[in-house]
Amino acid sequence: MAGGGELTGHGGYRLILLGPPNSGKGTQAGRIAERLGIPAISTGDMLRQAVAAGTELGRRVEEILASGELVDDATMAEVVRERLREGDTRPGFLLDGYPRTLPQAETLEAILGERGEELDAAVLVEVPEEELLARALGRGRDDDTEEVLRERFRVYREKTAPLVGYYEERDLLRRVDGDRPVPEVTSRIFHALGVADQGAARSGGAAAAAARPGSSGASGGSPVASGTLAAGGHGRAVGATGKEARKR
Ligand code: AMP
Secondary structure, eight states, rough: TTTTOOOOSSSSSSEEEEETTTTTHHHHHHHHHHHTTTTEEEEEHHHHHHHHTTTTHHHHHHHHHHHHHHHHHOHHHHHHHHHSSGGGTTTTTESSOOSSHHHHHHHHHHHHHHTTTTOOEEEEEEHHHHHHHHHHHHHHOOOOOOHHHHHHHHIIIIITTTHHHHHHHTTTTEEEEEESSSHHHHHHHHHHTOEEEEEEHHHHHHHHHSSTTTOOOOGGGGEEEEEEEHHGGGGHHHHHHHHHHHOO
């Protein structure tokens, strides 16, 4: 596929979303997936649900989740392999929170390879760590203690950040500035993917309009799809669900 431009012509989107903890990835995943008609798959949500339901998997991972460490790669491989077998991933998927280590990236490549498929893009939502930490602590309603939060960042730097180079080498990486209002980030992600982002301006007003960098014709104003993205605001975004799940 062409680097930096449109996605491939197989008619689907196989995407992953990378970014540090608390970068708003979950919210973006919901918005992007809804617009593209693909499932947003959050492994964090899946694990939290398993914990809440008290399944065997849930009991196994509960302490690890609470500590900010990562669940082992073999367990995650099972979880993701099984999830990607479901029929709703046929038109594509947006993985949020997987892969998180180099071995996981290789596993994903293998799982897709078995199906004769490959990844289309890895979107990196970039926000400075200090900014995220300040935001999370300033909010005063953390799901995590400061200690756990710092641990999550440390793990990200050590285990997950190397994926940036991994996907860069494969010409799949798309960097997006995540330190902006939600609709603007969404708009930038669509732009990075070469997807028309009608609707972003509608839900984001001036901010989103300003977000269209040098607006190629692709993001211009065909009204046809303009309702689609706005629908992301109906509370069905996976990110919202994820946050709620975390509270339970
Ligand atoms: P998240 O909501 O993506 O931040 O995930 C919450 C927690 O679930 C993480 O801190 C990890 O303990 C665990 N987790 C989620 N996805 C993965 C993964 N791909 N590999 C290992 N652990 C994961």
